[in-house]
Amino acid sequence: MSNGLRARQDMEKERETLQAWKERVGQELDRVVAFWMEHSHDQEHGYSEASGVLGRVWMYCRLYRTFQRFHHSQLLNAAKAGGEFLLRYKCAFVLTRDGRPVKVQRTIFSECFYTMAMNELWRATGEVRYQTEAVEMMDQIVHWVREDASGLGRPQLQGAPTAEPMAVPMMLLNLVEQLGEADEELAGKYTELGDWCARRILQHVQRDGQAVLENVSEDGKELSGCLGRQQNPGHALEAGWFLLRHCIRKGDPELRAHVVDKFLLLPFRSGWDPDHGGLFYFQDADDFCPTQLEWAMKLWWPHSEAMIAFLMGYSESGDPVLLRLFYQVAEYTFRQFRDPEYGEWFGYLSREGKVALSIKGGPFKGEWGTGRGRRGCASRLPPALTTCPPPP
């Protein structure tokens, strides 16, 4: 058999495998959306107690406007109900069922998800008041991040290092993408901001390019102690696909190659559990034991982010290594997190891959300070057919 023929056959086989995954992921998306439509609504108050409202409004609008089969009024009305709920009560981190604030964060993340949700609502409904909310909140967030954070109400303590969590430029870059989509005016307005975010994220590559650190000083130096050594492989992979989208906008293949190397391959190599499979939640750059009790647990969202990152990296670069890694992560994820019996995915597995928490997501009580609930619905959606808001 000639090499040319074999090559064509291999390509054909590859195409079939990818097609099979696309169908599998599509079916999973249907199951997950059905699960949330059935379980996540609150008859009495129109919305549930979960702080997942922010992520859910964004996701419902996104599905409504980007998938023919989800373009139905039930989804849009659920999103609108959530939108009105958010408009009334803004960004309290945790809300009671009738919307009274129980707790507020001192970070920008609720406001970022609020901005994403409002922008998607505008795109889905055409109602300008939503977009006005989104743009005004965006200006506020940019002011907090780049000019003056005192509005967030965090006490400024002389001993605190000027630490930058990677999540901050990541979220902002994500908002630049969200607001700039098919919107030349806003895309132009936020071009410089997008470049700034990318530079700040890239500053988290430390130790001669051998580690992505979650927290660095604002001038791009490693911080002392375990805060400085903290790594979060799933978060680095997520930053990776945010940066890949940035490279696509910029048409910068050189930066793309750097991003694939440092934010996709590097975190996967360090973060994948060689014994049981799956991505560790936290790691220490010096291989000390992380201080987070849950460091070795396998969470659903780093695996969603990894699948998105590798698939995006492959479709941009055509590098088969990235496709192989997508398969590796996807097979683990669908085998371990998926609940074939009642639908949706489990969120938290032990190091060995056993279900550690049987809850399916919302409401994750914001009182516990995890903030994950907001991503509850969105991030657990299978990748490749849609993207999801980043973790705070």
Add this chain to the structure above:
Amino acid sequence: MSNGLRARQDMEKERETLQAWKERVGQELDRVVAFWMEHSHDQEHGYSEASGVLGRVWMYCRLYRTFQRFHHSQLLNAAKAGGEFLLRYKCAFVLTRDGRPVKVQRTIFSECFYTMAMNELWRATGEVRYQTEAVEMMDQIVHWVREDASGLGRPQLQGAPTAEPMAVPMMLLNLVEQLGEADEELAGKYTELGDWCARRILQHVQRDGQAVLENVSEDGKELSGCLGRQQNPGHALEAGWFLLRHCIRKGDPELRAHVVDKFLLLPFRSGWDPDHGGLFYFQDADDFCPTQLEWAMKLWWPHSEAMIAFLMGYSESGDPVLLRLFYQVAEYTFRQFRDPEYGEWFGYLSREGKVALSIKGGPFKGEWGTGRGRRGCASRLPPALTTCPPPP
């Protein structure tokens, strides 16, 4: 063989078993103190980065003044160095090595441990300035808890329930014991406060006496949602031995029987893992899955508290059931948590009992908001020969 003879032989056997445990625990205490004296000090700054300073100062003084074999200047000087450090920088929750605050809590707990440390320093050194600090801080804490919490700087949100974490009256009751020890004047001053604390702790027994709940409303009602259903068996057992000391002060055997039933036996029955042994960290009163990722992990401190509680309960009531439970917990604890190779105990085991975090304690970074570091040294000391400050 006559019954009388057999009974005497059984008693003799019991006495030998208890004596063996006393020696085992005593040796463990020596090992642990040696470990901390060797590893916990910071040559340059006289004290370490750990927020464990508060607990350590208390513990060193306690050991110095209550154990002949620890009555040496090395321990006292280490405690004094820590005391001066605390006097300079007060109660910032997390301190840099040169004492600049990195983070502050919005709770009373740092101040409570500060009060305990200062009172012990006074007892160990006789220097009145320490006691002045302790008593002034105590008055401040009582003001925050019983009159006006606004000084703690927590934002008051209309939706927030008036939740009382059991830790608050527990800590206060512990301070009443600490300051009142062999001090008739302060014991008298805080008598009413001690009774109030006991009443408030007892309010956490809910559901017709079938559950101890971590959080209840200030008027003693169950709160809605998973906050209201939250249980922490080790914390309930710890509250149990605080209440037992209160019963001893009061000479109230009726209350003692109630405390043994509700705060020792009940939490142990619900909280002991029937499959792998050990106490779960968190539980849900309706047997839903807790939302804490670490809910099923086995932590050192609930086991320390349980050993103290059962031993104290036995020595007060003579009930052999409590002695059997002490043996059960002590055997698990010494088998699973103890590090025979490098000394000290591991702090965190998986549900199955495998070491999940290899760190031995300080510094647990307060940045992670756990606050456990402050207890790092003290609570992991074996029970029965000494007692330890409660968890925040």
